[in-house]
Amino acid sequence: MCMQQKIEAALAELTPNFLVIDDESYMHSIGENSHFKLVIVSDQFVGQRKVQRHQRVYALLGEIMQQIHGLALHAYTQEEWDAVIAAPESPECQGGGLLDL
Template sequence: MAPTVLELHDDGARHIGHAGAASGGGHYLLTIVSERFAGQSRVARHRMVYDALGEMMRREIHALAIDARTPTEHP
């Protein structure tokens, strides 16, 4: 996706004891800025991220909050 900004924060500490945390899946907050999001809906942007992560979304990642923007939308 050639991001100009890519920030990933582990939010797992806030979910200790949660079923997803117990099974090893992490909780993350992702901020990603890419020109490739231009003209795409919020849902389409999220699908692009999910597709890029592939199997990680089914194994290593239990929950992912996504903030996907274009460079002109990013503060």
Template sequence: MNNMQQHLTEQLQTALSPSHLEVINESHNHSGPASESHFKLIVVSDYFNDLKLIERHRFINQLFKEEMNHIHALAMHTYTPDEWQMKNSAPDSPKCAGASKS
């Protein structure tokens, strides 16, 4: 696990006590030299029970306000435990239009 990925994981665990958490570094799927620039979050937490989707994303954006100066893309998939039980997966990330790799 790289430094940014580990940092994001630790911050989310502390802030949300998630029942399920995945912090996926997708930087290798994108063009450019940055190795810690694209992340996908899958967060399942009771904290989200009374929050609308936009409020969940705002919370995470605020949590990572400073980190966003170094992150180019952050895909957020935020679920309540009941939502996660029905879905049990998050959508795949779209392919990068500028990626040099396939």
């Protein structure tokens, strides 16, 4: 099972209306399957602040987070998603490559 499939399976409990898991490792020098952009839209986020949504996602990902160097997380309610229709672009890598270890 690839990393995207693992992430998707872990987040199934949120019954997402929309879910995109982009491997953005190519933008970084750490290696394959190291950086991901996650856009998730779920009715379960209604009434939750951004930090609560992120905590829920991190809790569901559990040990998977040990295998990820970077996660750009964008969690929306359906109403919020309908208003923005796109998550922000991820920034360019600021360093932290294999040579820095």
